[in-house]
Structures are given as structure tokens and as C-alpha cells.
Amino acid sequence: MTVLILASRTDPAAMNIAEKLVTNFGFRSQLESEGKAVFEKDDILLLEINHEMLSISDSDLGYQAEAIICVSHHKSESGRPTLTAHAPGNTGCNAHHGGKARTLAWVDCRRLKSALIELSNSAVQLGLEYAVSLEATHHGPTELGTSILFVEIGSTEQQWLDPRAGEAAASAALRAATEPNKAKPAVGFGGGHYSPKHTSAVLRTDHAVGHILPEYFFNDYDPLVVKQAFEKTVGGCHTAMIDWKGLKSNARKKLISTLESSDIDLIRI
Numbered sequence: 001m002t003v004l005i006l007a008s009r010t011d012p013a014a015m016n017i018a019e020k021l022v023t024n025f026g027f028r029s030q031l032e033s034e035g036k037a038v039f040e041k042d043d044i045l046l047l048e049i050n051h052e053m054l055s056i057s058d059s060d061l062g063y064q065a066e067a068i069i070c071v072s073h074h075k076s077e078s079g080r081p082t083l084t085a086h087a088p089g090n091t092g093c094n095a096h097h098g099g100k101a102r103t104l105a106w107v108d109c110r111r112l113k114s115a116l117i118e119l120s121n122s123a124v125q126l127g128l129e130y131a132v133s134l135e136a137t138h139h140g141p142t143e144l145g146t147s148i149l150f151v152e153i154g155s156t157e158q159q160w161l162d163p164r165a166g167e168a169a170a171s172a173a174l175r176a177a178t179e180p181n182k183a184k185p186a187v188g189f190g191g192g193h194y195s196p197k198h199t200s201a202v203l204r205t206d207h208a209v210g211h212i213l214p215e216y217f218f219n220d221y222d223p224l225v226v227k228q229a230f231e232k233t234v235g236g237c238h239t240a241m242i243d244w245k246g247l248k249s250n251a252r253k254k255l256i257s258t259l260e261s262s263d264i265d266l267i268r269i
Contacts, residue, residue, distance in 0.1 A: 001066035003177040005046045008053050013073035013153040013160035013169075020163070020170035021046055036062065044177045054088075054098025054140040067108055067147045069115070069173045074135075074154030081128070082154040083119045083168055084194075085112055086135035087210050089142055091217045091225055098140025102225055105140075108147040108234040109210030110180035113202050115151050118175040120203060122168035130165065134188075134195045134202065136214040137229075147234050149176065181208055185236070186267065187229040188212035189255055190243030197243045197269045207267070209241055218251035223258040230264070244268045 005021065007014035018039075021027045027039040027046050039046040045063065049056075053070050061068075074084050089104030090097075099105070112134075120132045141148065151173045153165045188198040188209040193216075198209050211229040230237045240259055247255070259266065 002063055003044050004061065004063060004065045004068045005044060005173050005177060006053055006056070006068060006070045007046065007048050008072070009048055009050050010052055011073050012157065014071050016153070016161055016163065016166035017071040017169045017173065018046060018048055020166040021174065024167060025170055025174055044174070056141050057143060058145055065146050067111055067177070068144065069111070069176050070148065070150045071169055071173050072150050072152045073160045074152035076155040079156045080154070081130040081159045083123060083130050083132045083165065084135050084152045084154060085115045085119060085172065086150050086212070087112065087137050088139055088148060088150060089137040089211060090140065091137055091213055092220050095140065097138070099142030102222055103142040104137060104211055104225065104228045104232050105142045105144060106147040106232045106234060107149060107210035108180060109185045109208040110183055110235070111147070111176040112149045112210055113181040113183050113208035114179050115149065115172040115176040116199065116202055117181065118172040119151070119168055122171050126164045126168055128164055128168060130159070132199070134199045134209065134212060136191070136193050136195060136212045138193070151176065183208035184239060185210060185233050186239040186241040187233065187237055188241050188243070190215055190246035192246070195243070197246065198241060201241060201269050207239070207241060210237070215247055215251065218247065218254060221251070221254050226255070226258050230262070238263055239265045239267060241267045241269055
């Protein structure tokens with residue numbers, strides 16, 4: 001089946017990345033219809049759409065897909081130059097940024113690992129002084145019937161328009177689309193919104209992390225969301241990777257109590 005790379009025309013970082021996919025990575029224009037420009041490379045389609053991606057549905061796409069990679073901007077108060085990748089989903093009781101509350105998207109953590117590795121390698125090769133990080137699961141969309149991940153440039157307009165950052169993100173999106181890593185899937189727990197320990201573990205071990213439920217998730221803990229994180233990992237998942245010091249003791253007790261009722265292996269990082 002086809003893999004889709006999605007870029008919103010409302011997003012300058014997405015347009016930067018899409019332009020690099022066309023000019024540097026061999027995507028060729030196929031057609032434009034129903035508000036979408038379509039570019040093709042082998043079995044990969046690049047779709048430029050006219051609306052934001054946080055609330056897209058299967059009907060918005062017009063294609064059946066094996067996997068979806070969204071290229072996007074990342075914004076933070078620090079303004080730190082950053083290349084990030086993450087799975088979407090709403091871990092808490094609100095859904096201010098698309099999707100449904102307490103609902104996670106499907107994620108292919110092997111594709112996510114490929115994206116992270118390529119971001120890290122490209123940052124070095126292109127001389128980018130950017131941090132490279134996984135992020136905790138956040139925002140929509142959550143209702144698609146296939147796996148989805150985000151590859152992002154952050155954190156200000158200066159970085160969103162940086163052609164070298166665009167090239168790094170384009171390379172990562174293409175790698176995720178074409179070469180899912182043969183790794184052991186895991187769900188991450190603990191730490192903050194950025195996940196340095198999970199990032200390091202994914203880059204240095206034979207595990208791939210998909211959904212990451214951070215420390216603040218445990219302020220409004222829902223064991224059904226934990227269950228979703230495993231169930232919505234493509235290929236199945238029976239491993240929890242826990243940032244041990246990134247969780248307070250009462251949060252660890254809640255989590256371990258939930259995991260003990262399932263056949264889940266625990267890895268402390």
C-alpha cells in the first residue's frame with residue numbers, strides 16, 4: 001500500500017520540507033485536485049493540503065495508506081533550534097489541538113525510530129546546531145485508521161524556513177516512509193514534554209519507542225490510555241520503557257499496578 005507524506009500549505013516549515021522532497025529527493029508532480037497537490041516517488045505520495053493537519057480524517061486524504069508521515073513546524077517558548085519527531089494523541093481530558101480527548105493515534109514506532117535516526121545523522125552531516133529529540137505524545141489527529149507520526153522543525157520562523165533543516169526533515173520523513181527500522185517496539189513513560197532519555201535509548205539500543213506518556217500525564221492518570229498506548233502500536237507491543245527518575249514514586253506505583261495486570265516487560269532508563 002501507499003505511504004503518504006502530508007504537508008499543509010498553511011505551515012511554512014511543512015512547505016520548506018515539501019520543497020526539499022521535490023527538489024532534492026526526486027518527488028515528481030502527479031496532479032492537483034480537490035485542493036491537494038500530489039507528488040510521487042515510487043510508492044510514496046507527497047500531498048500538499050490546504051488546511052491544518054491536527055484534525056484531518058480519512059475522508060480528507062482521498063487515499064488508503066499503509067502509514068502517514070506529517071511534516072510540520074514545532075513551536076516552543078525557548079525558541080531553541082530543534083528537530084523533533086513524535087506520535088500524536090491526547091493523553092488527558094481535553095483536545096484543544098485536534099482529535100478526541102483521552103484518545104491516541106495508531107503509531108508505527110519502527111518508522112518513528114527511522115525518522116529519529118535520520119534526523120540525528122542529517123543534523124551532523126549538514127552541520128546543524130539543532131537539538132534532536134523525541135517528544136511526548138500530544139495533539140491530534142487521533143481518528144485515522146492507520147499509523148501516523150510527525151517530523152517537525154522548531155522552534156521559530158527562522159528555523160522553519162532554514163533550508164538545511166528542511167533537508168534534514170525531508171530526509172527523515174522519506175526514511176520513515178521507506179525503511180522502517182527492525183527494532184523491538186516499546187511504550188515510553190515519564191520525563192517531560194521532551195524525552196531525552198527515550199531519545200538516547202532509541203538511538204543507542206535495538207528498541208523503538210512510539211507513544212510516550214510523560215510525567216504530567218500522571219496528574220490525571222487514566223489506565224485506559226496506558227492500555228491504548230500498547231494496543232495502538234503497530235505490530236503489537238509488550239514492553240514499557242520507563243524514565244525511572246522522571247516519574248515520582250506515586251506515579252510509578254500507579255503505572256506498575258496497571259502494567260502488572262498485563263504481560264508487559266519493564267525497562268528502566
